[in-house]
Amino acid sequence: MYRLIACDLDETLLSEDRKVCERNREAIVKARELGVRFVPATGRGYPSVGGTLTELGVLGAEGEYVISYNGGAITENKGNKLLHFAGISFEKAEALFKRGLPYDVCIHVYTKDTVYVYRLWQKEKDYLAGRMEVTEFFEPSIDFLKGQDIVKVLYVNTDYGYLRQIEEDLKDITGDMDVSYSSNRYIEFNQKGVNKGSGLLTLAKLLGIRQEETIAIGDNFNDLSMILAAGLGVGVQNTVEDMKPLCDVITEATNNEGAVAEVIERYILTQDGAVR
Secondary structure, eight states: OOOEEEEOIIIIIBOTTSSBOHHHHHHHHHHHHTTOEEEEBOSSOGGGGHHHHHHHTOTTOTTOEEEEGGGTEEEETGGGEEEEEOOBOHHHHHHHHHHHTTSSOEEEEEESSOEEEESOOHHHHHHHTTTOOOEEEOSSOOGGGTTSOEEEEEEEOSOHHHHHHHHHHTHHHHTTEEEEEETTTEEEEEETTOSHHHHHHHHHHHHTOOGGGEEEEESSGGGHHHHHHSSEEEEOTTSOGGGGGGSSEEOSSOGGGTHHHHHHHHHTSSGGGSOO
16 A cells, blocks of 8 residues: 655646645545545745645644655644755855856745745746745845755746756756756756655655655656655656656646546555555
8 A cells, every 4th residue: 555645736736726626635635534644745845835735634734744845855744843954055055046147047045934036037926926925136146145044046947948058057066966847947956865756755764654655746857756766656647748758657637637636546545556
């Protein structure tokens, strides 16, 4: 039996209206009744997922967890108890920020509690609305973040090819980092070895759950590490095409059609859920 499901939020669990559909909610409740843990795994920070946790009925709940910042943090919902944290140095964040300035990108810098954004475009502001709150800043410097815990830096541009070129250009400073893509608009820079896959395995170990008893569900390249690490790696129907061959299973449903419920119905609520 699978005992832990790690699930991406945007474009996976959440529909275009940024909500959890009824089909998904009902399936998650049934899985929990069987003792299966359902854990959101997001590139966003823990403070941004309160609305989703409320929808799922686990806001502030003991024994319920969130993997956030692409695996940079693991939090127990009760008391917002931080169980695991792995960030980047201020020096690395500053180097990434400065190198990003000449490019046509919006730049996010994540601390434990706040997302600071430089060059906040209206399209990015519209995309973030209802997902998370950010603090815009206007001076081309992050000196004000010295002494704070920084989790990651990301760049925004909806041209995937452009972001791939930036990745090539920055290899001299990102060779010791974990680089991933998400939401068809972000290139993300975490500490080396920090990703959703490592977050999933760290939480599973804390809970005494075997790797083969885990399921991961996602749609984009920042989900790939956990899809490869899990006992069963699932891509939803709207998963980026280049990633689909790397998943064990692709759902018939998209994120707007209850793809997460499809996984639970097949692998938790039926005999297919037996660990092989």
